[in-house]
Amino acid sequence: MKTGSDNLMAKRWPCGHVTGDTVTKHECVEGGSIYVREEHDPLAYSASLRGKHARWSPRLSVSGTGLKSALDRLRSRTRTRGRVPAPAVAPAPAPGPVFENRTHDLTSPTAGLLNAQGFVMAPPSPANALRLFDGQWSSRFPPPWGDLPAGKIPLFEDARISWLNEVAGVKNKTVLELGPLEGGHTYMLESLGASAITSVEASARAYLRCLVTKEVLGLTRARFLLGDFVAYLRASGDSFDIAVASGVLYHMENPAELIALLASHCAGHVLLWTHYYDGDLLAEREDSGSRFGPARAASFGGFDHTLYEFNYNEALNWSGFCGGGEPRSAWMSRSDIIACLAHNGFGHVQIEFDSQDHPNGPAFGLIASRER
Numbered sequence: 001m002k003t004g005s006d007n008l009m010a011k012r013w014p015c016g017h018v019t020g021d022t023v024t025k026h027e028c029v030e031g032g033s034i035y036v037r038e039e040h041d042p043l044a045y046s047a048s049l050r051g052k053h054a055r056w057s058p059r060l061s062v063s064g065t066g067l068k069s070a071l072d073r074l075r076s077r078t079r080t081r082g083r084v085p086a087p088a089v090a091p092a093p094a095p096g097p098v099f100e101n102r103t104h105d106l107t108s109p110t111a112g113l114l115n116a117q118g119f120v121m122a123p124p125s126p127a128n129a130l131r132l133f134d135g136q137w138s139s140r141f142p143p144p145w146g147d148l149p150a151g152k153i154p155l156f157e158d159a160r161i162s163w164l165n166e167v168a169g170v171k172n173k174t175v176l177e178l179g180p181l182e183g184g185h186t187y188m189l190e191s192l193g194a195s196a197i198t199s200v201e202a203s204a205r206a207y208l209r210c211l212v213t214k215e216v217l218g219l220t221r222a223r224f225l226l227g228d229f230v231a232y233l234r235a236s237g238d239s240f241d242i243a244v245a246s247g248v249l250y251h252m253e254n255p256a257e258l259i260a261l262l263a264s265h266c267a268g269h270v271l272l273w274t275h276y277y278d279g280d281l282l283a284e285r286e287d288s289g290s291r292f293g294p295a296r297a298a299s300f301g302g303f304d305h306t307l308y309e310f311n312y313n314e315a316l317n318w319s320g321f322c323g324g325g326e327p328r329s330a331w332m333s334r335s336d337i338i339a340c341l342a343h344n345g346f347g348h349v350q351i352e353f354d355s356q357d358h359p360n361g362p363a364f365g366l367i368a369s370r371e372r
């Protein structure tokens with residue numbers, strides 16, 4: 001069966017750029033074949049401009065001093081409190097955040113917040129809680145909390161989760177989320193009506209930021225677990241309607257195992273957003289191309305494929321590092337990812353958010369479903 005998204009979306013580019021290119025490419029994979037549909041619609045582009053450029057900065061990521069000065073501007077205290085409002089679905093933010101180097105001083109992350117006894121003596125506020133991780137936040141909080149001193153990436157208003165809801169319907173579903181980072185997607189899933197969300201995060205700092213998010217935004221149906229999601233999935237007998245694996249596959253040493261584990265714990269749909277290896281595309285780039293080691297043949301669960309060693313290098317020293325738990329990972333090719341999903345029973349794949357020139361490497365998003 002050939003299917004595709006009916007949404008008109010101007011072509012997205014890294015860092016939230018929306019170009020003048022009015023071509024929207026929709027892809028669907030069915031039974032191993034890829035179907036492509038292109039739409040040309042100048043109105044879609046101008047509509048998206050009205051929505052997006054009014055709210056998103058041209059580049060959604062800033063580095064070093066740029067981030068610091070942006071944080072300084074945002075550091076006004078707010079007393080905003082409340083429960084979870086309906087999520088802002090549009091405008092669509094940049095799919096695939098760009099996490100860049102941070103140069104803040106880790107030795108005094110809470111300077112000015114704590115007194116000598118480690119107490120916060122200012123009146124209680126959400127901003128106090130966020131400032132425990134001053135300079136470490138990647139995500140920007142959603143309205144009406146947008147002025148809280150957090151990050152810049154709009155992960156609380158992410159088009160990938162909105163797309164998942166359109167395709168799979170999140171309401172009353174149980175959801176497994178891998179690597180929530182700061183709970184932005186978790187917040188959206190709860191706001192969209194998920195009945196229960198289990199989010200597994202291995203980074204201690206990210207986990208604690210998720211708990212801050214949970215408390216500040218009043219999440220009640222999300223549970224954050226601290227630990228390795230691969231170990232969790234190997235040991236757990238839990239099953240979920242939907243799995244969200246955004247920004248995690250390319251951090252794995254054995255990505256085919258993660259796909260198999262996802263398939264064995266997910267009864268319905270898997271949202272996967274990931275970078276992938278493409279030798280031709282990466283050869284054109286000095287930056288990420290040089291991070292790859294040799295290719296090697298691999299096999300997991302009867303699925304033969306090729307792995308491309310990826311080294312984090314200096315990124316491991318970044319205070320905002322949000323990669324995997326090992327110094328290196330292994331990337332798969334795009335076709336191997338799709339074939340691996342099919343090998344594990346997820347033969348129906350819809351593709352969106354194609355970004356061949358994403359600064360961190362070629363990337364795409366997909367929703368995989370079991371064959372009907």
Ligand SMILES: C[S@@+](CC[C@H](N)C(=O)[O-])C[C@H]1O[C@@H](n2cnc3c(N)ncnc32)[C@H](O)[C@@H]1O
Binds near residue numbers: 178180182201206228
């Ligand atoms: C690139 S961020 C993606 C964040 C978010 N899901 C998104 O799509 O924007 C990767 C997240 O996965 C977490 N992570 C990486 N490997 C993990 C593992 N083995 N177990 C649990 N969390 C992991 C990282 O700490 C980080 O929070």
